[in-house]
Amino acid sequence: MAIKKPKSTDDVLLILCKAVQKILSQTTNTSIQYSPTVQRINKTCLKPDIGCFVLFEGAFSGLIIINLSASAAVEIYQSYMKQMGISDDDISDQHTSDDVSNMLGELMNQIVGDFQGEMEHQLSLSINQTQPKMLVINKELVLSINANIDRPQSRRVVFRTENHQTFFLEMSMEKTDFIELDDPDNKTDSHPEMTKDEQNQAFLDDLDI
Numbered sequence: 597m598a599i600k601k602p603k604s605t606d607d608v609l610l611i612l613c614k615a616v617q618k619i620l621s622q623t624t625n626t627s628i629q630y631s632p633t634v635q636r637i638n639k640t641c642l643k644p645d646i647g648c649f650v651l652f653e654g655a656f657s658g659l660i661i662i663n664l665s666a667s668a669a670v671e672i673y674q675s676y677m678k679q680m681g682i683s684d685d686d687i688s689d690q691h692t693s694d695d696v697s698n699m700l701g702e703l704m705n706q707i708v709g710d711f712q713g714e715m716e717h718q719l720s721l722s723i724n725q726t727q728p729k730m731l732v733i734n735k736e737l738v739l740s741i742n743a744n745i746d747r748p749q750s751r752r753v754v755f756r757t758e759n760h761q762t763f764f765l766e767m768s769m770e771k772t773d774f775i776e777l778d779d780p781d782n783k784t785d786s787h788p789e790m791t792k793d794e795q796n797q798a799f800l801d802d803l804d805i
Contacts, residue, residue, distance in 0.1 A: 603719060603774035605749045606634065609767055611718065612660065613753055615710040616765055619703060624675035626758040630765070635752040640766040642739040645669065645691055648704045648730045651743055654723035655715075658769030659743040660708065664700075666691035668761035673699050675758075697730040704728035719774055747771040 613630050620628040640659055642649060645666040652658050664672070669691045676699055677687045688695050708725045715721050733739065750768040757763070 603776065605751065605769055605771070607774075608715070608769065609634065609751050609753070611714045612707075612711050612767055613765065615707050615714060616662070616755065619707045619710055620672060623679065623703060623706070624672055625679045626675050628758070629756050631754040631756075637750045637752050637766070639740060639748075640750050640752075640768045642731055642733060642741070643764075644733045644735050644737065646697070646700065646730060647733055647739065648700050648728055649741060650704060650708050650728045651726040651741075652708065652712075652723045655721035656723065656770055656772055657743070657745050658767060659741060659745065660704075660711075661741075661766040662700075662704065662763060663766065664691075664763040665761060668757055668763040669696055669700065671757050671759055671761050672703075676703070692732050697732070700730050701728045704730075719776075721774070743768065745770050 617628050617630055620626075640661050641663075642661060643663045646664045646669045648662045648664075650660050652660065670689060673691075673696045674687055674689075677695075678684075690696070705728055708728070712723055712725065715723060731739070745768055747770055748768045749771050750766065753765045755763050755765060
């Protein structure tokens with residue numbers, strides 16, 4: 597039985613970054629990019645102007661935070677609303693609007709849902725999430741969240757919108773490695789859509805009977 601290279605915090609972070617990019621790009625029909633470099637940080641915090649966070653637990657525990665400037669939040673919100681066919685008269689231009697918070701909460705929910713799906717697909721790990729929370733934060737306020745994570749490892753990644761507004765993804769998760777076993781006896785059926793009779797016939801065809 598071979599043992600493949602362990603997956604680490606940064607591999608999980610990459611899955612999360614791709615989920616953020618995918619969901620925001622699809623729902624706003626704009627280009628969302630993230631920096632190829634990652635910053636190690638001591639702790640995650642909610643920062644101005646809008647902070648979104650969600651806790652997850654299951655196979656491992658962690659915290660996801662997205663901190664947006666007012667301009668980045670409004671750009672994402674307006675692009676999303678226009679993509680939904682909402683007229684300009686019904687679209688807010690204030691980041692403090694409830695519509696902006698509600699939209700960001702929905703997008704955060706979709707991001708974590710996609711992240712969960714990819715974690716299960718790529719690593720066969722299941723995690724659960726809390727309901728995303730959004731806070732409008734003034735310039736003087738920084739909030740830390742006590743997530744009770746064992747030996748936390750924290751990372752920050754810079755994202756940019758199509759109009760070059762920056763926002764930040766922060767993730768904190770317990771220190772752990774995911775070691776994948778290359779076990780041929782534990783492989784799932786590569787053709788789950790085939791019926792039992794079809795599988796039997798395919799087996800006989802392979803034997804040339």
